Amino acid sequence: MLACATLLYTYLTLPAIYTSVFIIGLGANVWGLKSVLQKWKILGHINVFLLNLGIANFLFLPTLPFLSAYYFMKSKWIFGNAFCKITRFCFNLNLYGSIGFLTCISVYRYLAIVHPMKVMGRITVTHSVAISVMVWLLVSVQSFPDMFFPKNEPNRTEKCYHTTSKEYVEDYLKYSVGWTFTGFVIPLLILLGCYGHVTLVLCRINTIDKVVKQRSLKLMFILILLFSVCYIPYHIFKNLSLYSRVLYSTNKKYPSWDKTVFCAHQISRGLVCLNSVLNPLVYLHVMDIPAQIRQMLQHFRQIFFNTNDSHEFVYYTVLHPVNYCSLFLQQQFGHKLLYKYI
Template sequence: PSDNNSDVYEQITLPAIYTFVFIIGLGANVCGLKSLLQKWKSLGHINVFLLNLGIANFLLLPTLPFLTAYYFMKNKWIFGDAFCKITRFCFNLNLYGSIGFLTCISVNRYLAIVHPLKAKRRITVRTSVAISVMVWLLVSAQSLPDVLFPKNSPNRTEKCYHTTSNEYVEDYLKYSVGWTLTGFVMPFFIFLGCYGHVTLVLCRKNTINKVVKQRSLKLMFILILLFSVCYIPYHIFKNLSLYSRVLFSTNKKYPSWDKGVFCAHQISRGLVCLNSVLNPLVYLHVLDIPAQLQQLLQRFRQTFTRLFVSNYVSVPVAQTANRAIS
């Protein structure tokens, strides 16, 4: 459907969100990866998953200015069909690569807390690299069929659909449901299982350090936020929107709930890109950046006290001594 509300969501809201994500996400990911490389040796094998999470973010960010231009120009794609497919492919690699590596980080934290001895023996840097390669291969295999679907209508070649044209929407819905189950639902259940068990262990065991408990619960909160805000709405409304289009292709009429789902889907497309802004919170948390900032602030206070407060105190004393002499 195309009305004033849908135009607002697609041509104003999406470009605004993409611009925000590009600016903030670029800065946050550069800072995060710089800190990661500085502390590479001290982190252990989890740094491999964190690095790949950063790479997934950088696959999306360079494409956002082109998508912003597309929606800002009222859905007119001027960069060619090949680049349209590359842009959409990078979007999907970012989305499902992020989900994959966040799941790997969740399993890693689960093993470190629940089975620490097994984790030390079995999980090495080489194992982490092998798992990362498998994740990229699986994500690429899941995303590749999307490239094979047409991204524009035969009579409207300037379009760059994020799904496909109406002629192929029924087949695309079947593919999308399977993609959702393997690329999102399965990792999400693994995530829930890991952190459900971790929460039970943290609550029952008094031997676990309080700081470790707090850091684990904070990481769980960040990951729940990511899944709740970025991933769950996108997959629900994407498939509902596709189903609505399938109903239209058979009945020549959109269902009554289509307009609400369409608007929600446009918003969820913006929210899913926020994963590139929220993902750095994961590796900044693991790197313990807040603690580093706290140390820097403490040093600044000490320096400020030595330089200014001590000088301010010493000046009246010196003046009083001079008056006594005179």
């Protein structure tokens, strides 16, 4: 029963998911990148990471029709071995590139809230570009060895495995575990550390602007959703499935939990590609900011310029509205600050 359900999912549901993600993801990412380019100067340095996040999606989305056709034809690949490896490589670039740039956005937001003047004022566009290049290099170095593993069996050249053939599965498991640690676990720990600290800061200071708290919590929810739905299940079940195959190659017998893990892994492969649809939620979260900036500035003028306080208040923002200048103002109330319009 479980085997039939798995086959039904693999050959019908998975192609349907890929087709839907291709259509919806293409439209959502075109809209997202268009919005980023239109508001390039308003967004500041974070626009570089958003742009690269969109590029990562566009590397993967054009391959989905081919993968959809592959599974719809009951795992028969008719596009050649070279294109099979390119397709799988693009998938990995999208997956780990997305994780990398989401982590960069999280660190940027963390610095903007916790260290708005000490660090954020020193970050330039050049730094953001250099970090983006470094992310692409790391992701490429991590993903490139995958292309050297065979994607089909010697006597089954019509296959296009997303891992490798049974002869090399033990070596691939070792590679996959290291890849998971460097490409997923470390970014996840960085993200959790950043947003854990941000949450403490937001909860500790009761005078923080309500809009600031809402926007921080919204982004945190989006990223938790992305990692919980798309990334965590995929990495867990991928490595468990590989481990099961290693056990079979050693003992000539699959463990009792193999079918359950295999089924969960197939489902997680459909879920992981949803990141190309969910990533534009990050664009959506950042896009609705100009009106809030004007509202915040007007609010500041009403508060400070209509008082008799002897201090001179000049406000500072860091080239991006979600740097939460209001948090910095509340922490530094009564001190002379520098304000520069974006």
